[in-house]
Amino acid sequence: xxxxxQPEDQVNVAEGNPLTVKCTxxxxxxxxxxxxxxxxxxxxxxxxxYITGDNLVKGSYGFEAExxxxxxxxxxxxxxxxxxxxxxxxxxxRDVRRDDKIIFGKxxxxxxxx
Amino acid sequence: KAGVTQxxxxxxxxxxxxxxxxxxxxxxxxxxxxxxxxxxxxxxxxFEYFSETQRNKGNFxxxxxxxxxxxxxxxxxxxxxxxxxxxxxxCASSSQTSGGAIDTQYFGPGTRLTVL
Numbered sequence: 001x002x003x004x005x006q007p008e009d010q011v012n013v014a015e016g017n018p019l020t021v022k023c024t025x026x027x028x029x030x031x032x033x034x035x036x037x038x039x040x041x042x043x044x045x046x047x048x049x050y051i052t053g054d055n056l057v058k059g060s061y062g063f064e065a066e067x068x069x070x071x072x073x074x075x076x077x078x079x080x081x082x083x084x085x086x087x088x089x090x091x092x093x094r095d096v097r098r099d100d101k102i103i104f105g106k107x108x109x110x111x112x113x114x
Numbered sequence: 115k116a117g118v119t120q121x122x123x124x125x126x127x128x129x130x131x132x133x134x135x136x137x138x139x140x141x142x143x144x145x146x147x148x149x150x151x152x153x154x155x156x157x158x159x160x161f162e163y164f165s166e167t168q169r170n171k172g173n174f175x176x177x178x179x180x181x182x183x184x185x186x187x188x189x190x191x192x193x194x195x196x197x198x199x200x201x202x203x204x205c206a207s208s209s210q211t212s213g214g215a216i217d218t219q220y221f222g223p224g225t226r227l228t229v230l
């Protein structure tokens with residue numbers, strides 16, 4: 001069955017430092033991978049996605065993610081963190097060859113320390 | 115384009131009652147999905163509708179149901195409410211890729227349901 005794991009419940013990063021939020025997945029076919037961000041009392045906002053092509057995907061607000069097929073990972077990265085990046089981040093996977101359901105990870109809370 | 119809208123934003127109900135939540139997708143989007151978000155369980159998929167047909171369903175009891183109208187607006191209904199149904203209910207709409215798969219989902223702000 002398809003699944004997605006975000007191994008860290010919380011990540012703390014000092015402002016200006018690079019950040020990484022980890023995500024690993026398991027699907028039977030080729031995955032569609034997504035990152036979303038959720039600010040307090042708001043719905044989820046789309047950040048970026050990987051479907052095919054270049055393994056490095058660039059998205060909104062300076063975020064990027066690298067698709068690594070051999071490690072089945074899709075980690076979210078940003079070169080220089082801002083306090084305003086503090087939020088809840090969700091990784092999601094969709095197995096379009098199977099049931100086309102989208103499965104979300106548990107979420108990682110990112111704290112950027114001033 | 116206007117985003118996904120959900121009404122109402124907040125609801126307070128008592129056990130045993132039923133509730134109907136509404137979602138209006140982005141114009142042109144024919145797919146609408148519903149999710150339940152709780153602190154303990156995270157985001158859980160409820161169901162997905164495409165062109166008025168239920169395309170996928172999560173592992174929720176039959177008390178949870180939904181439908182989609184010809185204008186793509188969707189409603190979800192929860193009957194015989196239980197305390198554990200207290201959650202943020204999120205609706206997402208999406209278009210299709212050229213290959214027919216569901217593309218990126220865009221979420222509404224959610225409806226916060228509290229069951230007393």
